[in-house]
Amino acid sequence: MSEQAALHPNERVDDLSLGGRQITQRTDEFCFSMDAVLLAHFPQLTGRERVLDLGTGTGVIPLLVADHAAHITAVELNSVQAELAARNVRLNHLTDKITVREGDYRDPPALFACGAYDLVFSNPPYRPVTSGALSMGARAAARHELTATLADTVHAASYALRHGGRLAMVHLPERLGEIVLALHAEHFAVKRLRMVQPRADKAPNLMLIEAVKGAALTGMRHEPALIVRDAEGNYTDEIRRIYGQEM
Template sequence: MTIDLLWPDGPKLIRDPDVFTLGTDAVLLSHFASAKRAKRLLDLGTGSGIIPLLLAWGDKRITAAGVEIQEKSAQLAKENMEINELSDRVEIITADMRHWREPKLSGYFDLVVSNPPYFPVMSGKSTDNPHIAIAREELMCTLEDICKTAAYYTKWGGSFCMVHRPERLGEAMHLLSANGIEPKRLRLVHSRPETAPSLILIEAKRGASPGLVIMPPLVLYNADGSDSDEVRAIYHR
């Protein structure tokens, strides 16, 4: 394991090569979701806890919970909160979100977020590492499971923000609407200006009327391969 600073004077992150730790996806989702200025946050499939870590670090008002099915990942998330002195505001829960229902928390959270497994089982994206396989493939939860759980915990008028793959956009929009959380904001993420999108960022609101705003695209790299100005700002460079 190693401990890295995400940026100068920023939060620390314990990295474990056997566990999914940090990817661009989680950082971009944290930035996308931070616009909501929420006070009560829930992260579904929190992994090493990077999303509640970033959001709680950036806003002292936030209290958060992260749900993770893998014990090893959940323990790493707890350690990440401890070294950043966030354990008093961020709780890590080891549970299977498909069955995790706490009536006292139903409709409680202003903001629910998720960086879920992207690939259906048997999609050809398999890996021999079981921890990474569960994080990448829908072995332990599907997109439908995520949307159902998000709808249960998001308060009326609250938001659910998710990052996913462009090829799952139609399915995601359908499942969100079917579960009473209406897609309201969509941003496409492109590696370079001339390339097709590689990720999508979606915000849906519980109980909202239909009406989707498509935001300007987020481009990660300039034509010369250098980081875009927006990415540099997101990473505090």
């Protein structure tokens, strides 16, 4: 019997529209959203990068970039999500490409080597615990900084990356000022910034950032906004390409 057939209660299998690749998720835990998919497609990869995914959840980013990286380490604090991530690696026959480690990246030496990575992905909790209506359980930890703050995340990335390594992050535009300061404190410089707008006439609700460790602060590229839906409410051509949909 395949792993796909051996689903546990509250689990479902979703198609990633990537060469038959699939992902198992739990309906009572935080499921990945467009944020993670957009982040996975933001940095350019050559196939030689050693990649780290901080807070991998069920492992969606590693599954999406596995064909374009040398090796990926996926770190997850939530034991339920970490177990699912490991199962998803096996389900997609990627055990030679992706290593899942359960643990708290606020203690980086316990999980990964210093300066060992070329690229770090981070889709961190967006909101401080003092803001917003606090949801409960796993969803709260995914949306709010209950276990790791912005500074914790940037510090872990800095520890993991070699000089000249890149951090790719998705976050809220309203926290750009804080993010730039947190990056500067860990010797990062923002080199690419792209806002994500729900529609062309709406303000951005997400942003994609690529920062380089040890780089000069000059030379940031502010890229054209990524528009999610057109005037009729349909996905734009770029979003459809990202999702692997036929044009």
